[in-house]
Amino acid sequence: MEELIQAKGNSYYLPGITKIGVVKTAEDKVVLIDSGLDDDDGARALRAITERGWSLQAVFNTHSHADHIGGNAYLQKETGCPIYVPDLECDFVNHPILETSFFYGGFPPMGLRRQVFLAEESRALPLTKDVLPEGWEILPFPGHWFNMAGFRTADDVVYLADLVLSEQAMARRSKIPYLVDAGAYLETLETARHMQAALFVPGHADVTADISELVQKNMDKIYEIRDCLLEILKQPLSVDQILQKVFRKYGLLMDLAQYVLIGSTIRSYLAWLEAEGKIRYISRDNLLLWVRTKQ
Numbered sequence: 356m357e358e359l360i361q362a363k364g365n366s367y368y369l370p371g372i373t374k375i376g377v378v379k380t381a382e383d384k385v386v387l388i389d390s391g392l393d394d395d396d397g398a399r400a401l402r403a404i405t406e407r408g409w410s411l412q413a414v415f416n417t418h419s420h421a422d423h424i425g426g427n428a429y430l431q432k433e434t435g436c437p438i439y440v441p442d443l444e445c446d447f448v449n450h451p452i453l454e455t456s457f458f459y460g461g462f463p464p465m466g467l468r469r470q471v472f473l474a475e476e477s478r479a480l481p482l483t484k485d486v487l488p489e490g491w492e493i494l495p496f497p498g499h500w501f502n503m504a505g506f507r508t509a510d511d512v513v514y515l516a517d518l519v520l521s522e523q524a525m526a527r528r529s530k531i532p533y534l535v536d537a538g539a540y541l542e543t544l545e546t547a548r549h550m551q552a553a554l555f556v557p558g559h560a561d562v563t564a565d566i567s568e569l570v571q572k573n574m575d576k577i578y579e580i581r582d583c584l585l586e587i588l589k590q591p592l593s594v595d596q597i598l599q600k601v602f603r604k605y606g607l608l609m610d611l612a613q614y615v616l617i618g619s620t621i622r623s624y625l626a627w628l629e630a631e632g633k634i635r636y637i638s639r640d641n642l643l644l645w646v647r648t649k650q
């Protein structure tokens with residue numbers, strides 16, 4: 356039987372690279388929170404449900420990143436279930452090419468038109484309070500992505516999506532964790548630091564009853580990258596030169612995937628620092644350069 360771990364009461368999750376929430380809403384009915392990376396994850400989730408005699412009522416996506424919506428198309432084809440996604444994220448789920456194009460900053464090269472960057476299209480509907488199962492709450496978590504949301508179930512279990520990464524992931528894999536709006540992300544984390552729940556289920560970290568310490572570590576990581584950029588930008592540099600220095604400092608290897616994910620993140624940091632008045636851009640010899648403002 357497909358492994359399914361009970362968080363509390365009717366709230367379960369499927370372990371994996373991205374956890375999939377499985378929540379019972381009636382004796383034989385369940386909804387999913389996210390759908391994993393691909394068809395295989397979708398099939399795994401559906402097996403875990405049908406093997407227990409349950410049926411799938413709906414999928415709720417926390418946000419539109421491909422590792423959270425990759426099983427949508429399979430699940431919808433197999434069951435016809437509706438898929439609910441917060442605000443702007445809903446448009447990305449309906450048209451995943453928009454997301455890949457956003458990361459790249461133009462029409463994406465072939466190397467990005469693959470699974471981890473480009474999920475299969477599914478038909479999504481906007482997430483509103485009236486489609487929520489009874490006793491659930493939507494928790495807006497902007498910053499990592501535009502309108503990412505978490506969910507608090509009737510069991511007081513909070514599914515956190517990508518609000519926090521584990522310390523190990525930040526040390527080994529995601530040395531520059533993805534974000535789209537650093538200012539909004541810090542505000543979200545500041546609020547989340549005081550959040551209480553019976554249990555927290557992060558997408559990419561261990562389940563825990565207390566997330567305050569991990570939230571602080573994720574905030575510290577943002578401040579660390581900010582300070583690194585302010586140090587680098589004592590001299591005027593182009594985005595590519597900034598990336599080269601960041602990659603050297605963090606021991607990263609430049610390839611198309613890293614260029615796109617870390618490049619997008621660093622450009623978002625630059626926008627944040629500019630809005631904060633800490634850096635500005637200048638044009639020199641037809642190069643757009645970023646540099647610290649005089650404090």
Ligand SMILES: [Zn+2]
Nearest residue numbers: 420499500517
């Ligand atoms: Zn994400």
